[in-house]
Amino acid sequence: MNVKPIAYIHSPYGEKFAVPRQPNLVQQLTSTVRLIGEANCSDAVRGLTDFSHLWLIFQFHLIPLGKWHPLVRPPRMGGNQKVGVFASRSSFRPNNIGLSVVELLDITFEQNQVTLVIQGGDFVDGTPVIDIKPYIPYSDCIPHATEAYASRPIVAAKPITFDPACDSQLNKITTLIPEFKSVVSQVLQQDPRPGYRRGSVEEKTYGVTLYNYNIRFRFEQECIKVTAIAPAD
Structure with missing residues (x-):
C-alpha cells in the first residue's frame, strides 16, 4: 500500500x-x-x-x-x-x-x-x-450515538488571568494576532497537563508554544495564571 x-x-x-x-x-x-x-x-x-x-x-x-x-x-x-x-x-x-x-x-x-x-x-x-x-x-452525524467515558468536553472552571508583566507583550501580539489572548485562554482551559494532574493545584510552571511564542503558566488555587510570554527560540 x-x-x-x-x-x-x-x-x-x-x-x-x-x-x-x-x-x-x-x-x-x-x-x-x-x-x-x-x-x-x-x-x-x-x-x-x-x-x-x-x-x-x-x-x-x-x-x-x-x-x-x-x-x-x-x-x-x-x-x-x-x-x-x-x-x-x-x-x-x-x-x-x-x-x-x-x-x-x-x-x-x-x-x-x-x-x-x-x-x-x-x-x-x-x-x-x-x-x-x-x-x-x-x-x-448520528444523533443517537452513545459514548462511555467521553460524554462531554472537560473545561477548567478556573478563569484565566495574565500577570501584569505580560501586558506590554500582549499589546504587541494582539495588534498582529487579535485572537491571541482568546486562543491562549481556550487552550489552557482544556488543562493540557497529564490526566492524573487534571484539576490539581501546582506550584510548577508549565510552558507551551503557540504562534511562535513561549507561554508560561501555573495552575493556582483560584485561577490559571499566565506568568510570562516571550518569543520562542
Whole structure:
C-alpha cells in the first residue's frame, strides 16, 4: 500500500503539548492546509466550498511508527484506567493515522498554491494530510450515538488571568494576532497537563508554544495564571 501526503498543515501549535485532544475545542484557532504535488491544483478542490466542514485524514508524524500498545490510558479517565487502543483516540496506534472534522473558512489560490483555511483543528504544525473529504451531515452525524467515558468536553472552571508583566507583550501580539489572548485562554482551559494532574493545584510552571511564542503558566488555587510570554527560540 502506497500512501503519501497530499498536503501539510500549518498550525499555531508548535509542539504536541497543549494541542487539544479533540477537534473543535479551541474554535477560534485558524490553521491552513497547503496542498502539494499533483494534489495542488484548483480542479482538486472544485466544489469543496459548497461544504461548511471537512474530514481531514492525517498522520501523527511525531509518533514513531510501530510504537504502540494494545492498552492505553485515556486522559478522560484520569490517566489511571486502561482501555483497548481501538476504544480510544490515542495517537499511539498500529498505524499512526488520525481523523478530525474541521470548519472550512476559505480556499485561496496564490502563486500556484492552493491553500485551505480551516478552524477548530487539533493539529501540531507540520502535520501531513493523507486525504480530505467533505463532511456530509445526513450520513456523518448520528444523533443517537452513545459514548462511555467521553460524554462531554472537560473545561477548567478556573478563569484565566495574565500577570501584569505580560501586558506590554500582549499589546504587541494582539495588534498582529487579535485572537491571541482568546486562543491562549481556550487552550489552557482544556488543562493540557497529564490526566492524573487534571484539576490539581501546582506550584510548577508549565510552558507551551503557540504562534511562535513561549507561554508560561501555573495552575493556582483560584485561577490559571499566565506568568510570562516571550518569543520562542
